[in-house]
Amino acid sequence: MSETPSFDFGFKAPACIEWTLNNATQYLIDPDPQRDSVKLDACFSGQSSAASFQLHCPIRVKGIESHSYITGLIHIRSITSLNFDENPEIPDIVRRKLNCKAVCLHFDLCQPLDLIASTAATEPIQPRKRLSGQVIDALRSLAEATAFNIYISAREISLPRLNAICEAVSQNLLQPIITDTSTILASLYGRRGGKIITLSSQAYTSTSRNENPPSYDQLETLPLKAEISPLSTNESLSSVAASNKCNEKKRRRLDDSSTSSEADDHHSIWITLTNMRKEMHKLTKRVERLERENKDLNKELDELRASCEKVTDAADADGAALLEVHEDLNELRVQVDFLAQGRLDSDAEEHIIETVKESVLTHILERGYNTKIIIEKA
Structure with missing residues (x-):
C-alpha cells in the first residue's frame, strides 16, 4: 500500500x-x-x-x-x-x-x-x-x-x-x-x-419494482391480524422464501439477457446528462458573476455622474467669478486712463478737499491759532 x-x-x-x-x-x-x-x-x-x-x-x-x-x-x-x-x-x-x-x-x-x-x-x-x-x-x-x-x-x-x-x-x-x-x-x-x-x-417488501418500501412510521400503523396460527405462519414464511427464490432466478435471467449495448447506452446518456448539468452550473455561475459586475458598473456610473455634476457646478461658479473680475478690470482700466490724462473725477476731488480740511483744522486746534481760513475750490 x-x-x-x-x-x-x-x-x-x-x-x-x-x-x-x-x-x-x-x-x-x-x-x-x-x-x-x-x-x-x-x-x-x-x-x-x-x-x-x-x-x-x-x-x-x-x-x-x-x-x-x-x-x-x-x-x-x-x-x-x-x-x-x-x-x-x-x-x-x-x-x-x-x-x-x-x-x-x-x-x-x-x-x-x-x-x-x-x-x-x-x-x-x-x-x-x-x-x-x-x-x-x-x-x-x-x-x-x-x-x-x-x-x-x-x-x-x-x-x-x-x-x-x-x-x-x-x-x-x-x-x-x-x-x-x-x-x-x-x-x-x-x-x-x-x-x-x-x-x-x-x-414489508414492495410488490412493485418502482415502489419504495414503506417507512418505519408506516410499519407501526399497519393493522395486525387478530388470530394467526403457528401453522399458517410457517406456511406464509415458506411461501415467502419460495417466492424470493423464484424472484432471484428471474432477476438472474433478466441480468443475463441484458446486452452490453444497453449498458453502454445508459452510460453515455448518464455522461451526457452529467456534462449538461456541469454546463448549466457554469452558465449559472457566469450569469451571477455578470450580474454582480453590472451592479458594480452601475454604481461606478452613478458616482461618475455625481462627480460630473459637481465639476459642472464648480465651473459655472468659476465662470461667474471670472466675469466679475473682467468687469472690475474694465472699470479699473477706465480710471487709469482718466488719471493718465491729468484729471480727477468728482470723488477724488471731494476726497482731497476733505483731507485738507481735516488737516488744517487739526493743526489750528493743536497750535491754538484764531485764524479764519477760506479754502476756495479752484
Missing part, C-alpha cells in the same frame, strides 16, 4: 444533507439521539489530489448496546461534479440545526454512496427506537440518490481549499486516499471493522 499523503486539511463538522427523490425534497438532519449531529468527515491532499468524504450518522441499532453510527461512504471516483455555494439559500430546517452561516457542497455521483455499519450490528439492521427507524428511512432514501447537497458551517473550511477540491474534480485528478474497500472497512469503528449494508423494510 502506498504511503499516506500529507493532508492540506481535514475536518469533521456537523452537517445537514438535502436531496431529491421522486420529485420530493428530503433531509437527513436529526440522528438518534437528536442532541447529536450528522457529521461530514473530510480530508484532502493538494500534492497528491487525494481525498476522502464520509458521512457519520449516529443511530441506535440492535446488536450494539451503546450508541453507534452508520457511515455513508462517498466513493471518490464516483464524483462527477463537485461545486459549492458560499451564500446559499438555507432552508429553515437546516438553519435551526446549524444555527450559523453555512456553505453548501453540491455532489453529483455516477453511483450512490455505500452505507456501512459496525460488524457488531445484527443483520438485517433493526432500530432499537422509533427515532432510529426514521433515521433508517432517511438513510435508505439517501442511498438511492446520486445528487445531494451537504450544508456545513462556513467556519470549518476556507474557500480556497474548497476551490482546490472542485478544481481537482473538474480536471478528473481527484483520487481516493485508500483504493482498497476492504482496507477502508477494516479502518472504521476504531479499527474494529465495518460492513457494507443494505437497508430494507424486511417482511
Whole structure:
C-alpha cells in the first residue's frame, strides 16, 4: 500500500444533507439521539489530489448496546461534479440545526454512496427506537440518490481549499486516499471493522419494482391480524422464501439477457446528462458573476455622474467669478486712463478737499491759532 499523503486539511463538522427523490425534497438532519449531529468527515491532499468524504450518522441499532453510527461512504471516483455555494439559500430546517452561516457542497455521483455499519450490528439492521427507524428511512432514501447537497458551517473550511477540491474534480485528478474497500472497512469503528449494508423494510417488501418500501412510521400503523396460527405462519414464511427464490432466478435471467449495448447506452446518456448539468452550473455561475459586475458598473456610473455634476457646478461658479473680475478690470482700466490724462473725477476731488480740511483744522486746534481760513475750490 502506498504511503499516506500529507493532508492540506481535514475536518469533521456537523452537517445537514438535502436531496431529491421522486420529485420530493428530503433531509437527513436529526440522528438518534437528536442532541447529536450528522457529521461530514473530510480530508484532502493538494500534492497528491487525494481525498476522502464520509458521512457519520449516529443511530441506535440492535446488536450494539451503546450508541453507534452508520457511515455513508462517498466513493471518490464516483464524483462527477463537485461545486459549492458560499451564500446559499438555507432552508429553515437546516438553519435551526446549524444555527450559523453555512456553505453548501453540491455532489453529483455516477453511483450512490455505500452505507456501512459496525460488524457488531445484527443483520438485517433493526432500530432499537422509533427515532432510529426514521433515521433508517432517511438513510435508505439517501442511498438511492446520486445528487445531494451537504450544508456545513462556513467556519470549518476556507474557500480556497474548497476551490482546490472542485478544481481537482473538474480536471478528473481527484483520487481516493485508500483504493482498497476492504482496507477502508477494516479502518472504521476504531479499527474494529465495518460492513457494507443494505437497508430494507424486511417482511414489508414492495410488490412493485418502482415502489419504495414503506417507512418505519408506516410499519407501526399497519393493522395486525387478530388470530394467526403457528401453522399458517410457517406456511406464509415458506411461501415467502419460495417466492424470493423464484424472484432471484428471474432477476438472474433478466441480468443475463441484458446486452452490453444497453449498458453502454445508459452510460453515455448518464455522461451526457452529467456534462449538461456541469454546463448549466457554469452558465449559472457566469450569469451571477455578470450580474454582480453590472451592479458594480452601475454604481461606478452613478458616482461618475455625481462627480460630473459637481465639476459642472464648480465651473459655472468659476465662470461667474471670472466675469466679475473682467468687469472690475474694465472699470479699473477706465480710471487709469482718466488719471493718465491729468484729471480727477468728482470723488477724488471731494476726497482731497476733505483731507485738507481735516488737516488744517487739526493743526489750528493743536497750535491754538484764531485764524479764519477760506479754502476756495479752484
